[in-house]
Amino acid sequence: MDYYETTYHIYLNDNCIRSNLSKAEFKKEITWMTNFLELTKLEKTAKLDYVQCEPPSRLMLEGSY
Secondary structure (H helix, E strand, O other): OOOOOOOEEEOOOOOOEEEEOOOHHHHHHHHHHHHHHHOOOOOOOOOOEEEEEOOOHHHHHHOOO
């Protein structure tokens, strides 16, 4: 995964269950988790959420000395 890529964290009932996912990984995991909760009939009681983390700017990381 590129350091300058947006990452995602997935939370279930305010607990982080997957972190630092790329966009492709995030789409796969959030779909899987949503389907799992529907199949187990927990989608009404479980709170599935995510956070999108923007990458740091290149200027901050590649400062001059």
